[in-house]
Amino acid sequence: MAKRSRPRGALAATTAATFALALTAGMLLLPSHAAQAAPVSALHNGMTFSADDADPSKGAAVTGYDQSFGSSVDIPGAVSINGTEYAVTSVGPSAFEQKGLETVTLPDSVTTIGDSAFRDNAITSIALPPNLTTLDDFAFFINQLETVTIPAHLPAIGFAAFGFSPLTEVWFAGMTAPEMQNAGQFGPFGEGYGLTLKYHCDATGFSYPAWQKYDTSAVCTVSFDSAGGSPVPPATTTVGETVAEPAAPSREGFTFSGWFVDAATTSPFDFATTVPTSMTLYAGWVAKTYPVTFDSAGGTAVSPERVQHGGTLTVPTEPTRDGHAFTGWFTDATLSEKYDFATPVTGAFTLTAGWNETTTPVVPTPPVIDTETPAPPAATPPPPQGPTLQLADSGSAAPGFAGPLAGLALLAFLAGTALLTRRVFQP
Numbered sequence: 001m002a003k004r005s006r007p008r009g010a011l012a013a014t015t016a017a018t019f020a021l022a023l024t025a026g027m028l029l030l031p032s033h034a035a036q037a038a039p040v041s042a043l044h045n046g047m048t049f050s051a052d053d054a055d056p057s058k059g060a061a062v063t064g065y066d067q068s069f070g071s072s073v074d075i076p077g078a079v080s081i082n083g084t085e086y087a088v089t090s091v092g093p094s095a096f097e098q099k100g101l102e103t104v105t106l107p108d109s110v111t112t113i114g115d116s117a118f119r120d121n122a123i124t125s126i127a128l129p130p131n132l133t134t135l136d137d138f139a140f141f142i143n144q145l146e147t148v149t150i151p152a153h154l155p156a157i158g159f160a161a162f163g164f165s166p167l168t169e170v171w172f173a174g175m176t177a178p179e180m181q182n183a184g185q186f187g188p189f190g191e192g193y194g195l196t197l198k199y200h201c202d203a204t205g206f207s208y209p210a211w212q213k214y215d216t217s218a219v220c221t222v223s224f225d226s227a228g229g230s231p232v233p234p235a236t237t238t239v240g241e242t243v244a245e246p247a248a249p250s251r252e253g254f255t256f257s258g259w260f261v262d263a264a265t266t267s268p269f270d271f272a273t274t275v276p277t278s279m280t281l282y283a284g285w286v287a288k289t290y291p292v293t294f295d296s297a298g299g300t301a302v303s304p305e306r307v308q309h310g311g312t313l314t315v316p317t318e319p320t321r322d323g324h325a326f327t328g329w330f331t332d333a334t335l336s337e338k339y340d341f342a343t344p345v346t347g348a349f350t351l352t353a354g355w356n357e358t359t360t361p362v363v364p365t366p367p368v369i370d371t372e373t374p375a376p377p378a379a380t381p382p383p384p385q386g387p388t389l390q391l392a393d394s395g396s397a398a399p400g401f402a403g404p405l406a407g408l409a410l411l412a413f414l415a416g417t418a419l420l421t422r423r424v425f426q427p
Contacts, residue, residue: 169195
């Protein structure tokens with residue numbers, strides 16, 4: 001619905017004419033300034049408090065204010081009257097009317113704000129008590145309020161309660177629309193130029209795009225369940241609009257896998273889709289895995305494993321090693337700390353096998369030499385085989401002249417023949 005704009009220069013004329021018409025019709029009832037009857041009363045920081053000492057459980061009411069105490073008022077949650085402490089539960093009719101107030105603080109104990117209680121001041125902001133159940137006519141009529149939050153349990157809003165303030169936004173915290181007298185010019189929020197009433201999109205009794213002649217906006221809240229990760233604040237959007245995707249949360253040992261519409265994280269949420277109602281989105285996570293290796297320290301090889309973050313390591317088959325007994329797996333090479341397989345795994349590491357020797361190495365015994373028994377005689381080697389002497393005239397071997405001895409014999413024969421010849425032919 002298009003926003004309406006206040007006609008320029010028409011506010012004074014409109015206000016005067018409106019009041020004249022209201023007075024003529026008997027609609028604008030001027031509040032009575034008569035003091036509220038009460039058996040006991042007290043003054044505190046310029047405020048007058050009244051109570052019924054016969055029934056302290058009803059609490060005390062603020063019934064008046066001395067303007068000389070300033071433009072800022074902080075109403076206490078309790079007050080002592082004649083030695084009895086009373087909870088401050090109400091602000092009486094016209095208690096602060098035309099007191100030049102700019103700031104007001106109300107305690108949570110207040111449940112009732114009477115007719116014209118803060119009328120005709122310059123209050124710029126107000127936090128209404130969460131337990132407020134009565135907000136009478138003209139309670140904040142003619143002020144400088146721009147935003148107001150209506151408490152969740154307030155069942156009705158009085159006639160022109162916030163009229164003639166430059167309101168731009170009114171937020172209804174409850175899930176049920178309160179009753180409102182009239183609408184428009186003499187509605188609870190005045191004429192409503194430039195004003196938007198906002199309510200939970202799941203609340204009942206409201207309507208969109210307008211309600212009680214005021215423009216409205218249905219606000220949806222999108223909550224984020226990080227499922228063990230870092231917190232993510234909720235986001236708001238209006239019906240038919242998208243919601244911005246928040247920064248991804250973090251979680252030790254896990255990788256973020258996106259936002260899902262269900263806690264089982266089976267249906268991913270598409271942030272390009274419009275939000276139909278308030279909802280909760282759930283973070284998806286994938287556990288990281290870590291490699292664990294085994295150093296068998298001389299034993300048979302053991303295959304490495306991968307373990308999810310937070311999981312436990314499966315005990316592998318024990319390695320074997322000749323002459324050694326396996327004593328377990330240790331977290332360090334010095335074997336100072338034995339590993340506990342029930343420990344959750346949070347990172348990569350290596351385990352080292354421990355061993356104990358089970359046999360003593362055998363030292364070889366030197367041979368014993370017997371020096372008393374004579375050694376047997378050495379065997380005579382056979383005569384060497386040499387070349388066979390061949391006779392020049394026949395080529396047959398001379399008997400008995402085989403091998404090297406045959407050569408020696410031939411030399412001796414030739415030498416003897418030469419000596420004999422020399423002697424025969426010597427003169």
